[in-house]
Amino acid sequence: MIKFTLDGKEFEVTKGTTILEVARGAGIKIPTLCYHEEMSPYGSCRLCLVEVIKRGWPSIQPACLYPAQEGIEVMTDSERVRKNRKILLELYLARSPDSEAIRELAREYGVRDTRFKLKETSNCILCGLCVRACEEISGRRAISFAHRGSKRAIQTPFGELAELCVGCKACAYVCPTRAIEIEEAD
Numbered sequence: 001m002i003k004f005t006l007d008g009k010e011f012e013v014t015k016g017t018t019i020l021e022v023a024r025g026a027g028i029k030i031p032t033l034c035y036h037e038e039m040s041p042y043g044s045c046r047l048c049l050v051e052v053i054k055r056g057w058p059s060i061q062p063a064c065l066y067p068a069q070e071g072i073e074v075m076t077d078s079e080r081v082r083k084n085r086k087i088l089l090e091l092y093l094a095r096s097p098d099s100e101a102i103r104e105l106a107r108e109y110g111v112r113d114t115r116f117k118l119k120e121t122s123n124c125i126l127c128g129l130c131v132r133a134c135e136e137i138s139g140r141r142a143i144s145f146a147h148r149g150s151k152r153a154i155q156t157p158f159g160e161l162a163e164l165c166v167g168c169k170a171c172a173y174v175c176p177t178r179a180i181e182i183e184e185a186d
């Protein structure tokens, strides 16, 4: 068993348990966008960042990937954490200004506007949850990441209607920003 401190309280958990799992179990709220408990963590949205003090050294770590370790001290809502989350939310606001989920999170953190300007906006934040849902829930690969840099996107193979898609809608169901809309075929 591993003993550590989370927001000033002592916890004892089994090896491999992540900070996010402990926090959720204890009713401590950590915001997430790319995490789903039914799927493997991916660590792309960085919104779950927490401050970890290990042997006196502070660092910022993603709670969804970081396992509890003996003697560490974790803060889920320190000034440094909030500052990081605010910057991230400004970036997400610039990318997805129409996403209600992003706007709500931004409001929660007192972020009203963004200093970042992007030429193209999209409700898709490229968290990859839909890709993992397709692979891990449906056992398919009907969608995946395509391209690099600013052109990075989620696509079906070659942008065509994916034959591998069985219409399970798992991708739309898990999307945190409702970027995927399902159209029923005629």
Ligand code: FES
Binding pocket: 031, 032, 033, 034, 035, 042, 043, 044, 045, 046, 047, 048, 049, 062, 063, 064, 065
């Ligand atoms: S929830 Fe941890 S990085 Fe997205």
